[in-house]
Amino acid sequence: MFEDVLKEKIEYVNEGLKKYLDTDEKPEVLYDAMRYSVFAGGKRIRPILCLSACELMGGNREDALPIACAIEFIHTYSLIHDDLPAMDNDDLRRGKPTNHKVYGEAIAILAGDALLNYGFEVLIQYALNSNLYTKILKATNEIAKAAGCHGMVGGQVIDLLSENKTISKDELKFMHDYKTGALIKAAVCSGAIVGGADDKTVEKLRKYADYLGLAFQIKDDLLDVLGDEKKLGKNIKSDVENGKSTFVSIFGIERSTALVSELTESANEILNEFGSRGEFLKSLTNYLAEREN
Structure with a gap:
């Protein structure tokens, strides 16, 4: 049942993304590069969190779809840039050559820039x-903070500066709260806002997303060590090769595994x-903790 609902939501998001990127505008190579990464097989976790948080509040998912699509564009931009030689220098993403391997570094940078800006244009x-102007503006503010110096960009800088260094547990958590957790929290909170949540409820869901985002990152760190490259669609042990501090390198596999379970339980307690309205999100939270890619 959960898998069927998840699949339907993924298809719903994909249709929305296709409508936004269905264009023959020039320069063609730019739009080709944008589409290449957007449709490279993403799980659509962030847009689904946005839609589901809206539904949790009794809202219509149609009201959250443009926001969900914008979040996925911004997320995809971050992946394109993360893969660049100056960042993580990855050759594969979701089992396919990374954007710069196909289009070259310059076009990859510009495709990422374009997706970031297009997200905010949407x-x-x-x-x-829309007559939801104030709600959408509040949601946009959540997303803007998560995408910039108080979110993904700030987290990426800390990540780069921490390579081949030993950092503390608090520094590690801070880095991933910015780099990974911020956009997850923005997805949940923006969907809840458009769905009609009051400030108190938004903060409650922000705490849920805080637990979820940290569990998600720790699971990523575990998969980088223990995962199957074919299922992951990328090379494993890249963090070790790049000298990165991870939850596994600091806490070890056993404690990191336990942390995923503890954080998932804390997230579900809030839901x-x-x-019954929280059942889908609870199933999604469990699914992310148990995923193999």
């Missing part, structure tokens, strides 16, 4: 043409307060 146009 949000602004949606606000201007319990929403009764």
Whole structure:
């Protein structure tokens, strides 16, 4: 049942993304590069979190779809840039050559820039043409903070500066709260806002997403050591090769595995307060903790 609902939501998001990128505008190579990474096989976790948080509040997912698509564009930009030689220098993403391996570094950088800006263009146009203006503006503020110096960009800088260094547990958590957790929290909170959540409920769901985002990152660190390259679609042990501090390198495999379980349980305890409406998100939270890619 959960898998069927998840698949349907992924298809719903993909259709939305296709509509936004269905263009024959020039320069063609730029749009080709944007589409290449957007449709390279992503799990659509962040847009699904956005839609599901909206539904959790009793809202219509149609109201959250433009926001969900914008979040996926911004997330994809971050992946393109993360893979660049100056960053993580990865050759594979989701089992396919990374963007710069196909289009070259210059076009990959520009495709990432374009997706970041297009995400905000989608949000602004949606606000201007909707009677949900204030809610969309609040959601956009959540996303903007998560994408910038107080989120992904700030986290990436800390990650780069921490290579081949020993950092503390607090520094590690801070880095991933910015790099990975921020956009996950923005996805949940923006969906809840558009769905009609009050400030108190938004903060409650922000805490849920905080637990979820940290569990998600620790699971990623575990998969980088223990995962199957074919299932992951990328090379494993890249963190070790790049001299990165991870939860596994600091806490070890056993404790990291336990942390994923503990954080998942804490996240689900918050969802319990929403009764049956929270069942899909609880299943999704468990799914992410048990995933193999």
